[in-house]
Amino acid sequence: MTTDAPGRRQVTLRDVAQLAGVSVATASKAINGKAEVSPDTRRRVLDVAERLSFTPNALARAMLDGHTGTVGLLTHDLEGRFSLPILMGAEDAFGAGRSSVLLCDSRGDAIREQHHLSTLLGRRVDGLIVVGSQTDARPPLGSDLPVPVVYTYAPSTDPADASVVPDNVTAGRIAVEHLLATGRRRIAHVSGDLTYAAATDRAAGADAALAEHGVERVGPVRYGSWSEAWGRSCVAALLEQDVDAVVCGSDQIARGVLDALHDRGVRVPDDVAVIGFDNWEPMIAGCRPALTSIDMNFQMMGRRAAERLFASLEDRDPGGVETVTPRVIVRESTGG
Amino acid sequence: MTTDAPGRRQVTLRDVAQLAGVSVATASKAINGKAEVSPDTRRRVLDVAERLSFTPNALARAMLDGHTGTVGLLTHDLEGRFSLPILMGAEDAFGAGRSSVLLCDSRGDAIREQHHLSTLLGRRVDGLIVVGSQTDARPPLGSDLPVPVVYTYAPSTDPADASVVPDNVTAGRIAVEHLLATGRRRIAHVSGDLTYAAATDRAAGADAALAEHGVERVGPVRYGSWSEAWGRSCVAALLEQDVDAVVCGSDQIARGVLDALHDRGVRVPDDVAVIGFDNWEPMIAGCRPALTSIDMNFQMMGRRAAERLFASLEDRDPGGVETVTPRVIVRESTGG
DNA sequence: AAACGTCCCGAAACGGTTTTCGGGACGCTA
DNA sequence: TAGCGTCCCGAAAACCGTTTCGGGACGTTT
DSSP states (O other), X not given: OOSOTTOOOOOOXXXXXXXXXXXXXXXXXXXXXXXXXXXXXXXXXXXXHHHTTOOOOHHHHHHHHSOOSEEEEEESOSSSTTHHHHHHHHHHHHHHTTOEEEEEEOTTOHHHHHHHHHHHHHTTOSEEEEEOSSSSOBOOSOXXXXXXXXXXXXXXXXXXXXXXXXXXXXXXXXXXXXXXHTTOXXXXXXXXXXXXXXXXXXXXXXXXXXXXXXOOOSSOEEOOOSSHHHHHHHHHHHHHTTOSEEEESSHHHHHHHHHHHHHTTOOTTTTOEEEEESOOHHHHHTOSSOOEEEEOOHHHHHHHHHHHHHHHHTTOOOOEEEEEOOEEEOOGGGXX | OOSOTTOOOOOOHHHHHHHHTSOHHHHHHHHTTOSSSOHHHHHHHHHHXXXXXXXXXXXXXXXXXXXXXXXXXXXXXXXXXXXXXXXXXXXXXHHHTTOEEEEEEOTTOHHHHHHXXXXXXXXXXXXXXXXXXXSSOBOOSOXXXXXXXXXXXXXXXXXXXXXXXXXXXXXXXXXXXXXXXXXXXXXXXXXXXXXXXXXXXXXXXXXXXXXXXXXXXSSOEEOOOSSXXXXXXXXXXXXXXXXXEEEESSHHHHHHHHHHHHHTXXXXXTTOEEEXXXXXXXXXXXXXXOOEEEEOOHHHHHHHHHHHHHHHHTXXXXXXXXXXXXXXXXXXXXXX
């Protein structure tokens, strides 16, 4: 055979029409369910289309109705574990709505982001989703873009832009309320990097919940890093203050705390309850006992971002920041 | 303002030409660096293009030269931690080569995969990369596709197809050779699910290396699950056999082993060395002591897959399975 | 004055689909 | 049999922005 391996040409509507013995016009109408085609002609065309596994050329369609059915997804750190579920949620929502996702990772580099932006615009995406790497607000992509943009995880600094973000304040609140509801009163807080809004927001929510119930936090909020090591290193100080519960700024910190408690023979949850944030499966899986954690519903964030982008395409989105509510996943570490 | 937010039309070459006072043809040539344009005309055009932030319409270009500059990336489990680095590597390679990535996740569902396949073909991708979820071979996408396909992580069952896979046999070999080189002789092996080729391949490589050095494995290869719990549960039996090193089928298993050894007061690496596979940062980060691990070079796999796809586009790829060589990342757990 | 460069423009081509519109075939009625 | 309406189908235009091709205008050299 002289035709090289993947040499087969893409099958077009013309091929289908020819084989079915009708014109391209009729084939088009048959496939798109237009009325003016006789039942058996339609069947004949559809049979041939099926047999040739005909797929209409999306680009040709795009030429006609003016939009491509593709959206750009600009992420800042693919390796970060937060963008992934967001991406999945978005991909889900788009897949259902017949849009495809053009993925670009800027590696946290603004230059690269700008470059990706222009290639995406060059490909005439219908819209853009920008996934941040921290929850802190970020400058908008540009002032006068020809397509709608939805920012997620990190909101745009312009409050008029459409943003979908996790509700870290409520997350902190929920964590504390869960601990209070299970009878804890001496609650300490070990968190991550003070410069992250996620850390301070969660702390603010936690403190608010404590205040509402007339309970005082045990010790300061211990900011440090998002690591197990930091969690471990705090335990000695915590135990001196007779705590019966620890709010941990992330699952990793929580795991460190659990480890150190275990080493000292402190029983969890009998003596001390521990709760984390993010509900990160691989981290949770290894914890002893299984870790109660606040799930930020990242996948839902991705879906909402996609939905709002759809809405924007039809001018139905009012803009503004939308928060996604977290939920507590109760496991053994808070007793039950 | 009456123009709604993202209402601005995309800037076309015609706009640039008009504002620069030249014809579309001249504007095109000026921008593309063709010779037949006077220097100051070129400058004028380029200035205007810059000012309007003109981006050439990639779709219109695709019409002319027949390929779209997009490739489809079909993945089977986005949440799995293996596809991510592969995806990053591929995205990197493509970004450099001016191609864009259309991402689809089939969630391990063959129906969905087929559906995504047709939408990707409908968008006239130039080629496809298929990322598997296990290293076991998988049936090819289809027999007569109009574009080249590269399979990665999981090879195609058809050996003539282009596949890029991790070399788990060599990985097992490297792990054992590292342990032998650091003076260990009583080496045990705790692995994951027996039904995964990754588990058996690594074991085969490890055994081969042991045999070559005339050393006998201590006990059987203990297949179980890819979890910390499984690692922990094996430790008692291992210690009865006076081991001085444990090859663990994954970082998670290794972490379980480390934990249990720690609980029993066994010193690592002084009494027992531990080595894992995958070099998975978040898992490694929390280990005490820091875990030596075999890095499978997933990112390189992604890059190679992209490169081979490029080659296929130009009929320069011979097909067949290519393996990517892993490397050992030495940390404290194997002494040093 | 002829020959030649230089620089630019108009127009065609590219691509597959959708849509519009005209008309043929056929049956029914007067 | 002429007239009319219905049903179905095909030819051709439109869609879009870019690139390329052929040729024309103008100035310079021989």
